[in-house]
Structure formats: structure tokens, C-alpha cells
Amino acid sequence: MKEIELPRDFLLGSATAATQIEGGDKNSNWYHWSLKGKIEGGASSLTAADHWNRVEEDIALMKEMNQEIYRMSLEWSRIEPDESVWSDEGIEHYRRELTLLKEAGIEPLVTLHHFSHPQWFEDKGAWASTESVGFFIRFTSKVVETLGELIGEYCTINEPNVFVNDTYMDGKYPPGHKDDIRSYFKASRNLILAHLEAYELIHRMREERGWKGTRVGMAIHLAWFEKGDGNPLAGLSLKLMDYSFHSLFLKGMVEGRLSFPVGSGHPRGKGLFCDFIGINYYSRHLIHSSLNPATLFGEVRVEENLPDDRLNDLGWEIYPEGLYRTVGKTFEKYGLPVYITENGIPDARDAKRARFIYDHMAQIRKLLDEGVDVRRYYHWSLLDNLEWNDGYGPRFGLIEVDYETQERRIRESGRFYGELCSGKKITQGMMDRYLPGYRK
Secondary structure (H helix, E strand, O other), X not given: OOOEEOOOOOEEEEEOOHHHHOOOOOOEHHHHHHHOOOOHHHOOOOOOXXXXXXXXXXXHHHHHOOOOEEXXXXXXXXXXXXXXXXXXXXXXXXXXXXXXXXXXXXXXXXXXXXXXXXXXXXXXXXXXXXXXXXXXXXXXXXXHHHHHHHOOEEEEEEXXXXXXXXHHOOOOOOOOOOOOHHHHHHHHHHHHHHXXXXXXXXXXXXXXXXXXXXXXXXXXXXXXXXXXXXXXXXXXXXXXXXXXXXXXXXXXXXXXXXOOOOOOEOOOOOOOOOOEEEEEOXXXXXXXXXXXXXXXXXXXXXXXXXXXXXXXXXXXXXXXXXXXXXXXXXXXXXXXXXXXXXXXXXXXXXXXXXXXXXXXXXXXXHHHHOOOXXXXXXXXXXXXXXXXXXXXXXXXXXXXXXXXXXXXXXXXXHHHHHHHHHHOEEOHHHHHXXXXXXXX
């Protein structure tokens, strides 16, 4: 293992999502989903990490860890709890949080849709409805109108590919559709159209108000796919999955081009509709052949017999090389600045996180050396949180949260990351302290 040094202008921070950490919101679709017992262990989204009431404490912890940037989401159901009803309390809360971040020298990147939305939107068919784009654009306009002077950078939609898959294919997210390919593609189309229109709207509204420094992008989950068996159909399965899970959304949201089966042409004209591409990377997936159309013609598996140090607490493979490959491939195609908007590990014992961070920083250093324009890294996550349908078991936080007392404690890996944020380097001394047993 070698020392790693990053450029001084490379920015480091962390990421969260409102529903996963705030708690207390009864107007979101995830609260109603939890009432049906759909979250692991019968957990409620009302618990979370109580961030809504602990904003100052959590920003102070970010500051203690020397973080320069923070990716957060605005909970739509906090701002528009009922259709066309705007909450002054919700808006003022986010105004205060954004102001506190800026006063602490931490620049926010705001996500407008991170898997959750108001229950009234869910009741109207959510993203499978033809009305969905209009509702999202109205919400976006309200955010820019009321909070826009505090937000220069936006991530319109988080992981549209994961969202439609877990909502309409796997049934993990509300309303829990299973193998609903038709809704998968209807929602995919609407999410793409919503991003394109929001991109133009945010730029237009901020320009009209004379606000500078506008950057708008989206965050896509990019897994590294490889063939998992020698069956000739595995190659076809991989191509079909890569197209429906990756390319369909990149073409749509970056290039503004609708592709089969969600449409055709350029509905907002030709051009680029991202100022940066946010990439969420976690693992490699081995694609095995399948003739079952409900699995989009492929089955995802993890390599068999991997040693424990190659697996995280959810059984995902730890594969840092995939970050290098997904980012490099995306930059080669589009040439746009890349933000690593999520990258992290569920690791309750905090035994693997520091090494995970080191290994992924090594891949980023390699990308930078090859001229790839990677500008930021947001570690997932700042805090332990509600991991959606998996409940409170997975522990992704740089900061440990006791859900009974809501006490916070920076983990040793968080201290390691804090030193990296401060010095923009991983030194021999840091490896001696935080990576015992490493090979020189």
C-alpha cells in the first residue's frame, strides 16, 4: 500500500437522504409503507436518526471531520405535504439547515427526489402517472423560488434506475409492484422527462434572478457488470441489463435522447442536460443467463466462495476496481465532470470501512492520473440510517447512531476519513494508525 495524495481542489464530504435520517414525517409514502410492515423488522420511518431535530449537532460533526461538501435531499412531503399545500415550516427548516451549512463552510449539493415523495403523489400513481412530471416541476419551481439563493448545485433525481427496479420489478419500494415491466418503462420515461425539464427550469430561474454558479446534474447507480457464466446467452443478458439499467437513463438524462422502449427523439432538443454526472458506485455484479423476462433477461449474482474481507454486511462484493471502470467508461463517453455522489459500505463492526475508503481513493487517484475529471467524493453515509426496505440493520455511517438514545459517535473510520478530508492525503502515519495489518 502506498501513500495517496489528492489535488487540493478535490472536494471531500458525505451524503444522506432526508427520509433515511430525518424521522418524524407522516406525509411521505415511506411512512405509509412502514405502516404496512414492509420494512425489515417492522421498523418505522418515523425513527430514523432524528436529524430533523439535530441539524446543528450533525453539522458540527461534519465540521469536526473537516468535510467541505454535503449531499442532502429535500423531502418533498415536508414542503408539499398535501397537493398544492405548501408548508412554511418545512421551507424554513431547510432554509435554516442550508444557512448553517454555508456558515460552517460546507457547500450543499441538493437532491430533489431521493426515492421518497408525498403520499398524495403516490395515490395519484406516482412516477407511472402522466401527471408526475408536472407535479415534480411545480415542486422544483417552488424550491428554487423559496430556497434558490442558498442552493447553487442540484441533483434532480437519485438513482432512477434503482428506483424503478425496486419499485416496479422487485416490489421492495412502495407501492410494491412485482415484475411490472410496463410500469418500469413508463416511470423511466417520466423520470427522464422530469430531469430534462427541471434542468432547463433551474437554469432559467436562477439566470433570471442573476444567481451565478448554477450546476445541475443527476445521480445514477452504476454497477460494474461482468458475465457470470460461459453460456452464450449470458452475454446477451448482460447487454440487455446494461441497456435497461444504465444506458437508457444516461442517454435520456445526459443526452436528452429517448430510446426504445420509452420513446424516441429529443423532446427538449439536442444538447447536454447535465453539468456534471453523479455516479453512485458500490459493487460488481455477475450476470448469468436467464430466459425469464421478469428478470430483464438476466440474473445478478455474487461470485461464489469469496473470503470475508471481500464482502460487506449485506453480502455485496467489495470491488474497488469497478469504480475505476465505471467512472472511466462514463467520462470517456461524455467528457463531463464526475462527482462520486455515493460510495460506501455497510460495516457494523467498522472493521473494513477504512480499508474500503483507502482502496477506492487509490482508484480515484488512478483516474486523476489518467486525466479523468473527477472533482468530488461524497461518502455514503454521514450517519447510520434507515436503509429503506432493509431497515436499521445495515450500518453505513461514518458516524454511529444509537437509535434508542440517538447518541452519535464518530467511528474510527470516520476519524480516518476526517484526516483525509483535512490533508487531502493518506500518509504512512495514517495507515499505521487506521489500517493495522496492511502490507507495505
